[in-house]
Amino acid sequence: MPIVAIPSLLRNLTGGEESITVPGATIREVINNLEVRYSGMKARLCEEDHIKPGIAIYVNGLLTRGSLLERVDADAEIHFLPAIGGGIAQFETLQPIPNKLVVLTFDDGNKSDYTYVRPLLKRYGFGATFFITEGLGFLNNKDHYVTWEEIRELHEEGFEIGNHTRHHKNVNTQSKEELLADLIYIDQQCESYGIPIPETFGYPGDSRGPEAVAVLREKGYHFARRGIGPEFPYHLEGGRGPAYDPDIHHPLVIPSTGVPGPSYGFDDLVWAIEQAKDGKIAVLTFHGVPALEHPWVDVPPDQFKTYMDYLRDSGCTVIALRDLAKYVDPSESLGKSITYFP
Numbered sequence: 001m002p003i004v005a006i007p008s009l010l011r012n013l014t015g016g017e018e019s020i021t022v023p024g025a026t027i028r029e030v031i032n033n034l035e036v037r038y039s040g041m042k043a044r045l046c047e048e049d050h051i052k053p054g055i056a057i058y059v060n061g062l063l064t065r066g067s068l069l070e071r072v073d074a075d076a077e078i079h080f081l082p083a084i085g086g087g088i089a090q091f092e093t094l095q096p097i098p099n100k101l102v103v104l105t106f107d108d109g110n111k112s113d114y115t116y117v118r119p120l121l122k123r124y125g126f127g128a129t130f131f132i133t134e135g136l137g138f139l140n141n142k143d144h145y146v147t148w149e150e151i152r153e154l155h156e157e158g159f160e161i162g163n164h165t166r167h168h169k170n171v172n173t174q175s176k177e178e179l180l181a182d183l184i185y186i187d188q189q190c191e192s193y194g195i196p197i198p199e200t201f202g203y204p205g206d207s208r209g210p211e212a213v214a215v216l217r218e219k220g221y222h223f224a225r226r227g228i229g230p231e232f233p234y235h236l237e238g239g240r241g242p243a244y245d246p247d248i249h250h251p252l253v254i255p256s257t258g259v260p261g262p263s264y265g266f267d268d269l270v271w272a273i274e275q276a277k278d279g280k281i282a283v284l285t286f287h288g289v290p291a292l293e294h295p296w297v298d299v300p301p302d303q304f305k306t307y308m309d310y311l312r313d314s315g316c317t318v319i320a321l322r323d324l325a326k327y328v329d330p331s332e333s334l335g336k337s338i339t340y341f342p
């Protein structure tokens with residue numbers, strides 16, 4: 001039977017279900033059968049006896065002419081997406097991307113997320129995402145890594161908790177089942193501490209392949225963040241990367257515009273913010289402040305504060321990765337650039 005991918009803004013009709021297997025030999029039959037199961041679906045997709053002008057239909061990745069009579073194979077994959085210049089009403093509520101929009105992310109659950117970064121960001125009114133893993137030294141070195149109680153507090157204070165996998169393994173070395181199990185483990189830990197299940201993901205060690213991206217897509221992540229390459233050369237001790245351009249980059253492969261470390265300095269940060277204009281967004285990937293176990297991504301607290309002062313004084317809007325949804329529709333991913341890293 002054909003599979004219909006439900007765009008995020010229609011999932012309120014499907015109880016959150018992201019893909020529906022439904023019988024039908026034509027688009028019309030598929031929509032009629034969807035309507036039987038999810039009342040209201042037809043009215044969102046059709047008016048009178050044709051597809052709404054703002055909606056594009058893709059079958060197996062190819063744009064169709066949008067006819068209800070279009071035939072679909074038994075194993076077709078069907079996407080309903082807002083077409084340029086129109087669309088499903090809620091898409092139009094997206095805000096324009098302001099200049100100097102900055103996404104702040106922190107990887108690995110260093111203790112300083114809680115002791116140093118949290119109070120400073122709170123004082124400045126900045127949002128941020130903390131990507132949590134139970135890998136690295138999380139289980140054994142509680143001097144250097146946050147506890148789940150502290151992670152809960154980060155959430156309660158308005159920060160986002162993102163999934164960085166249970167074991168912090170190279171996802172390319174994991175089977176689909178292993179990666180899913182790692183993701184679900186963090187979900188369950190979050191749930192047991194009253195933290196919402198993460199809707200964003202950070203690739204451990206930046207490794208990413210087609211299978212992993214497919215798992216993230218299937219699991220329904222809205223946004224996932226990668227590192228600076230391949231556009232910029234990998235730098236062991238921090239470096240510059242491309243600004244996130246939602247027109248170009250796939251929402252599950254969002255680049256880091258900067259990964260501060262010992263060879264990254266104030267000029268690099270200023271450069272990153274300068275890239276955040278004309279619809280592009282600066283995404284910063286920090287680790288510990290300091291990252292004592294990983295000196296190659298270490299940022300000393302006084303240096304970090306000069307960075308945050310600059311963001312504040314230059315009028316940046318500083319948000320968590322999940323908050324991109326105010327500006328970017330993550331379901332609009334078709335044809336956007338995906339890069340892999342071993």
Ligand SMILES: [Zn+2]
Nearest residue numbers: 107108204205
């Ligand atoms: Zn990491």
